[in-house]
Amino acid sequence: MTTEEFYKDLSYVNASRENRLKNAKLVLRDMSLFPKLLDILFMVDDKVSCKAAWVFEFVCSEYIYAIVPHLDQFTINLKKIHLDSAVRPVAKVCELIAKEYDSKLPNPLKKTLTSVHKERIIEACFDWMISGQKVAPKAYSMETLFLFGKDSNWIHQELVLILEQDFQKESAGFKARAKRTLQKIKKSKKQA
Template sequence: MTTEQLYQELNYVNHSKEKRLHYANLFLNNPSLIPKLLDILFRVDDKISPRAAWVFEFMCNHRIEAIIPYLDTFTKNLNKVHLDSAVRPVAKICEMLAKAYTSKQDNAIKTNLNATHKERIIETCFDYMINDEKVAPKAYGMVTLFLLGEEYDWIHPELALILERDFALQSAAFKARARHILKKLKKKRI
């Protein structure tokens, strides 16, 4: 399948679980198609880009290790994604990577997510927190930053500062997640 054939195929992707699962399995069973999917995902001004992001998120949710050969490409380009419906799945993938990386169980993400990858994810998640993003990327970003803050001691104080500063201005959903993260941060200081 060429990139253009895949592009046409992505027109059929919607939010239904069946469609996203169908296409996620297509890529898991044909990993040689993943670079083409990422190429479309990072056409950041294209209306099909979010559909590629939905499929990529669903694929990562089923098998996060599938992203390993593409960590450089993903982390190098994730800060360019700006369409709201593509930002959310990209932010969710960042959270999945942080959860796998900080998991108590051994996994391939722990050995393949390097310092450069983490720095790019951290920078992008802080951008989610300080820019005018929707609640979901901010929520995924704060969880990602909290988890990676276990390794980088400067993250937690910065995250707490942003959450406390923006608390009154944000939605109920943001406040609920922020309250939860702030409580965890306070426990860490004790």
């Protein structure tokens, strides 16, 4: 399937879980579609990029290692994502990457994720935290920054500042997630 053909298929994707899952399974069965999915995802001013992002999230939720050979492309282009419907699933994938990287078990992401990749993800997450994003991308970003901050104290320090500064003006969902993240940071400092 060409990128153009795949683009056309993705243009019919709707927000239903069943529809997104069907398209994710198509990619999981034929991983040659994964780079095409990324190419469409990074057509950031095109509404179909949001649909690609939905499918991308489902693929990575099912098989996070699909991203491993594409970490350069993914992390370089992260900061370009700006449409709300694309930011949320991409932020979720960043969280999935951080969780896998934080895993106690050896895995392909631990071997492949470089400090440059992490820096790009961290930068994107901080941008989502301080911009006018909705709660979900901010929640995923909080978790990503918490996990990557275990190795870099400055990340936790910056995250605490942002959470405390934004706490009063944010929604109840944000406040609940922020409170939990602040508690986890405090607990991790005690253990260190």
